[in-house]
Structures are given as C-alpha cells and as structure tokens.
Amino acid sequence: MSYNRREFLQHLGIGALQLGVISAIPASAWASSLSYGQLPRSSPESQGMSAKGILDFANAVEADRLNLHSLMVLRQGKVVAEGWWAPYAPDLKHTLYSLSKSFTSSAIGFAVAEGKLKVDDKVISFFPEDKPATVSANLAAMRVRDLLSMSTGHDKDTTGKLRESGSDNWVKSFLAQPVEHEPGTFFVYNSGATYMLSAIIQKLSGQTLLEYLKPRLFQPLVIEDVDWEVDPKGINTGGWGLRVKTEDIAKFGQLYLQKGEYNGKRILPAAWVEEATRSHIMSKGSNRKPEDDDWQQGYGYQFWRCRNGAYRGDGAFGQYCIVMPKEDMVVAITSETGDMQAILNHVWNHILPTVKATGVPADKGIQSEMQKKLGSLALPLTPGKPASDLAAKMNGRSFKLAENELKINKVSFEFDKGWCLFRVTDDKGEHLVVNGLGNWKIGLTDLSTLPLKLVLTPVPGEKKTKIAANGAWIDDTTFEMTWRFIETAHYETVRCKFEGDNLQVEFKRSLAIIGNTKDPRPVLSGKAIA
Incomplete structure (x- = not known):
C-alpha cells in the first residue's frame, strides 16, 4: 500500500508547521505588515508596560504546565504582546466554550437597543406553543434578565436535560424543567439559560444568533470566518460552541473596554456595556477564600466579575477575554487547562503589575528576550524516539480489528523519513x-471531533477539521501518536502496541488525560493481514 506524492501533499494541505512567524516580527515593523481589520501593534514599553512581566507570565504558565494555546495582550488599544504555542497559530479559530456566552449577551443588548424586547419580558411570552400544560409560578415569573444573570431559579444546570431529553425541541425541554427557586434570587451556572437567549433572538429576528450578530458585531469588528454549534433544530447553542480567532477575542474585549465603541463608531450602547458587566448576583465559588477566587466576585449578564476591578468572559479549560478598565488593558487567552484559576493568578501576578502610570524606559535586552520567547512557543511533541527497528517491519502492514463499538475494522501504517x-x-x-516524526504535520481530517468535546453538538456543515499530528516510539514495540484538533481546545493520544502479528490500539482524549480518568472508548485488538 503506497501513499503517492500527490495524495500526500493534498492531505497535508496546510503544510508543515512554521513556528512563530507572526510573533517574531519586531514591533517596529508592525505598521507596514498589518492586514485589513487587524489591531495596531506596539511595544509594551511604548504603551507604559514592561516586557519582563509578559515574559515572566509565559515562563510561569509553561512551568505550571497549564497548556496555553495562545496569548494576546492589549494596552491602550494596541497589541503589545502575542504568541501561539505551536501547533496553534494566529489564523486558526478556536472553540470558546462558555466565552461564547458573552457574545450571546451582546446579541440581547442589540435586541434591547432595537426595541425587540426588554430584559423584564417573561421567558414564556416568547414561546407560548412550547410551554408546559401547567406553568408554575416560578416559571411564569422567569424573565430575560434571569437568563442573563444565571438566576433562572433552577437548582442545577439544565444543559444535560436538554441534550438527554430525547426531543429535538430543546426550548420545550427547558420550559418543562422544574424551577425550584424564585427567579432572580438563586445563582446556578446554567448553559441552558444562555441557549434560551439564542432561541429568543432566533424567534424575534427569524435569524440564527450567528446571522443576527454578523452585521451588528462581527462585521464592524472585522471578525470573519466565524461558526457556531447548533442544536438538533439548527438553533445556535448560545452558551457554548462559538469559534473565532485569538485576535477576535481581543477585539471583542476592546469593544467592551471602550464601552461599546470601536474604531470611533458606536456599536453597542454604553449603558448596555455598563449593565452587562456589573455584578447582578453573587456567584458561587469553590472552597477557596473569596479574596483568592475569581469565581466569587459576582456575575453580570454572561460576564464574570474579577478581582482587581476587572471583568471577563470565560470558557471551560481556560478560554479568556479579560478586561481591565483601570489599566486600559485586555488579555485574550486560549488553552486547555485543568486549573483555570492558576492562569488568572499568573495574569494578576505577572502582567497586571507591569502597567505603570508613567513612561517605561525600553530595555532592548528584555524586549528581545520576550519576542524570542513568544516567537518560539511550542507544546511538547509526543515523547519518545522518531525511529525504531520495528518501523521497517510494520511499514505497509494492515491489521484487521476485532468487532468493536467504534466500528473500526482495519488500520494500517506507512513509515517514511520524517512521517508516518x-x-x-x-x-x-x-x-x-x-x-510528523520529530515535528508536527498539519493537515485536514474527516475524523469526527465529537468524542473529544465536553458537549456533543456539531458545527453545521463541517465535514473536515484541521489537525496537527506527530508520533514517536515510546518504547521498542509501542508507537504513540498525538493528534491535536487545532480549531478545538482538544487533542487525543493513540497508542499502538505491536506484539508479533498482534496489535492493540488505545485512544485517550485530552479530557481524560487532564482529569486522570479512563477514556470511555474500548482498547481495540487486531491481527496482521497476511
């Protein structure tokens, strides 16, 4: 079985990875290299910051193995630092998880400004055909503002019930859930509530949330190539599932920092920005002390309040849009971490203190060190050796697999110099x-990313997804591959153990690796085909 050159090049598509091309450009060259819609670039010192704090942040998150994918820091409206941990890159979208909620909140802000609804409107008034036969007093009292502030009165997040109801009508399933508390009085983080905001926008406008936001938010900010996951009826999920680039997250933060203005134009009403980002209800934190916990500072309209007078949109595994009004600063981060608080701690401990009230003298050595660091960021490759004596024996071999629930019946390997x-x-x-063997190979795959996700909802029309893959021999008889699905937050490892003519294939998704849990998929067994 051979892999011809044309097929190989077509599959690679995006090509082999080039590290740090964007991040390594000197600040002085940015003015001439910006493309349409990009934010202006500058050095940290010329915007009243020290490069050392940003360098320290990058070193600290790596030392703590927090698995960041990207970082962008804005001060006074200019990008002063940016970097992507290879194989993530500036031109790639990234799954936002619950950071999507802050964009959904903005859609409600537009709808309020256009007179389409009021935040005190009752939720059931939008869906008379979907309400239950008996409407409880608490359900009847639930308002749009209760959806926005996660105070619907539900005792638990409704998202699981929506997906597991067996119905493709998630609105009806939401309204059927018991509402145990008086709306407006009880906080519980509830992605189903944000989904309902999306459904309301679609009901009022006749457009999906994504379609509604394009001319109002995405086009004015020059945010392009956006997509959003959907429910079984094609309603955007609202509470999760939006994908944009890191710079798009930063633009969104800058819009809010400027109280709804962007490039000198009014986009969102300033009153809405103020209302959405103040605390409406006390959120529930962890077992940390409130003074150490960024989840115990209050909750707005799909925005979290933070320590240090800041606020943020955030998503599972460390997707962040942090806005610091006092410092005139925005920090955008994507990652896949099991410790979201640790990332925020490093922002407060390293980036925040670098802001000075007066000019900061340029330190060329530190500037150069920061640029070098941000221009060469990379996540670790699969640990092991690029070659094994067994590779030649396995080259071109196919294995028939025993019947399994994944319905995989055959796998095969082809090894060559630098790739498998x-x-x-x-x-x-x-x-x-x-x-890649010793490097990442970037390409497209039609393998489903659903098994890797926290919530199993699809991107409409997505047939192929971008992937970065590399492999190594972790011992003489075991070849392990790392597959990063680089427009999601996730990756998986695929371990292939050879024993004579027998093969075992074990999949482990990153959520299981982070949580130190067992992957639900079975270990596959196979025999070589003669």
Whole structure:
C-alpha cells in the first residue's frame, strides 16, 4: 500500500508547521505588515508596560504546565504582546466554550437597543406553543434578565436535560424543567439559560444568533470566518460552541473596554456595556477564600466579575477575554487547562503589575528576550524516539480489528523519513492522518471531533477539521501518536502496541488525560493481514 506524492501533499494541505512567524516580527515593523481589520501593534514599553512581566507570565504558565494555546495582550488599544504555542497559530479559530456566552449577551443588548424586547419580558411570552400544560409560578415569573444573570431559579444546570431529553425541541425541554427557586434570587451556572437567549433572538429576528450578530458585531469588528454549534433544530447553542480567532477575542474585549465603541463608531450602547458587566448576583465559588477566587466576585449578564476591578468572559479549560478598565488593558487567552484559576493568578501576578502610570524606559535586552520567547512557543511533541527497528517491519502492514463499538475494522501504517501515515477504516470509510516524526504535520481530517468535546453538538456543515499530528516510539514495540484538533481546545493520544502479528490500539482524549480518568472508548485488538 503506497501513499503517492500527490495524495500526500493534498492531505497535508496546510503544510508543515512554521513556528512563530507572526510573533517574531519586531514591533517596529508592525505598521507596514498589518492586514485589513487587524489591531495596531506596539511595544509594551511604548504603551507604559514592561516586557519582563509578559515574559515572566509565559515562563510561569509553561512551568505550571497549564497548556496555553495562545496569548494576546492589549494596552491602550494596541497589541503589545502575542504568541501561539505551536501547533496553534494566529489564523486558526478556536472553540470558546462558555466565552461564547458573552457574545450571546451582546446579541440581547442589540435586541434591547432595537426595541425587540426588554430584559423584564417573561421567558414564556416568547414561546407560548412550547410551554408546559401547567406553568408554575416560578416559571411564569422567569424573565430575560434571569437568563442573563444565571438566576433562572433552577437548582442545577439544565444543559444535560436538554441534550438527554430525547426531543429535538430543546426550548420545550427547558420550559418543562422544574424551577425550584424564585427567579432572580438563586445563582446556578446554567448553559441552558444562555441557549434560551439564542432561541429568543432566533424567534424575534427569524435569524440564527450567528446571522443576527454578523452585521451588528462581527462585521464592524472585522471578525470573519466565524461558526457556531447548533442544536438538533439548527438553533445556535448560545452558551457554548462559538469559534473565532485569538485576535477576535481581543477585539471583542476592546469593544467592551471602550464601552461599546470601536474604531470611533458606536456599536453597542454604553449603558448596555455598563449593565452587562456589573455584578447582578453573587456567584458561587469553590472552597477557596473569596479574596483568592475569581469565581466569587459576582456575575453580570454572561460576564464574570474579577478581582482587581476587572471583568471577563470565560470558557471551560481556560478560554479568556479579560478586561481591565483601570489599566486600559485586555488579555485574550486560549488553552486547555485543568486549573483555570492558576492562569488568572499568573495574569494578576505577572502582567497586571507591569502597567505603570508613567513612561517605561525600553530595555532592548528584555524586549528581545520576550519576542524570542513568544516567537518560539511550542507544546511538547509526543515523547519518545522518531525511529525504531520495528518501523521497517510494520511499514505497509494492515491489521484487521476485532468487532468493536467504534466500528473500526482495519488500520494500517506507512513509515517514511520524517512521517508516518496512519490509515483507519470504519463504517464511514477510510480516514488518513499524517504524523510528523520529530515535528508536527498539519493537515485536514474527516475524523469526527465529537468524542473529544465536553458537549456533543456539531458545527453545521463541517465535514473536515484541521489537525496537527506527530508520533514517536515510546518504547521498542509501542508507537504513540498525538493528534491535536487545532480549531478545538482538544487533542487525543493513540497508542499502538505491536506484539508479533498482534496489535492493540488505545485512544485517550485530552479530557481524560487532564482529569486522570479512563477514556470511555474500548482498547481495540487486531491481527496482521497476511
């Protein structure tokens, strides 16, 4: 079985990775290299910051293995630092998880400004055909503002009930849930509530949330190539599932920092920005002391209050849009971490203190060190050796797999200098992944990313997704691949253990690795095909 050159190059598509091309450009060159819609660039010192704090932040998050994917720091409206941990890159979208909620809140702000609704409107008034036969007093009292502030009165997050109800009508399923508390009095983080905001926008406008936001928010901020996951009826999920680039997160933060203005134009009413980002209800934190916990500072309209007078939109595993009004600063971060508080601690401990009231003298050595660091960020490759004596014996071999719930019936390997082609055949056909040996190979795959996600909702129309893959021999008989689905937050490892003519294939998704839990998928067993 050979992999011809044309097929190989077509599959790679995006090409081999080039590290740090954007981040390594000197600040003085930015003015001439910006493309349409990009934020202006500057050095930290010329905007009253020290490069050392940003350098210290990058070193600290790596030392703590917090698995950041990107960082962008804005001061006074200019990007003063940016970096992407390879294989993540500036031109890639990234799953935002619950950071999507802050964009959904903005849609309600537009709708209020256009007179389409008021925040005191009752939720059931929008869906008379979907309300239950008996409407409880608490359900009847639930307002749009209660959806916005996570104070719907539900005792638990409704999201699981929506997905597990067996109905494709999530609105009806939401309204059918018991409302145990008086709305407006009891906080519980509730992505189902944000989904209902999306459903309200679609009901009022006849457009999906994404369609509604394009001319109002995304086009004025020059945020392009956006997508958003949907429920079974095509309603955008609202509380999760938006994908934009890191710079788009930063633009959104800058819009809010400027109280709804962008490039000198009024986009959102200043009164809405003020209302959305103040505390409406006390949120529930962890077992940390309130003074150490950024989840115990209050909750707004789909925005969290933070320590240090800041506020943020945030999403699972460390997707952040942090706005610091006093410092005139925005920090955008994407990651896949199991310790979201640790990232915020490093922002407060390293980036925040670098802001000075007066000019900061330029330290060329530190500037150069910061640029070098941000221009060469990279996540670790699969640990191990790029070659093994066994590779030549396994080259071109196929293995028939025993019947399994994943419906994978065959896998094969092709090893060559610098790469390994892995083919997997299941009930949907053959899928190819090209793994770099000692480097990342970037390409496209039609393998489903659903098993890797926290919430199993699809991006409409997505047939292929971008992937970065590499492999290594972790011992003489075990080849392990790391597949990063680089427009999501997630990755997985695929471990292939050879024993004579027998093969075992074990999948482990990153959520299981972070949580130190077992991946729910079975270990597959196979025999070599003669």
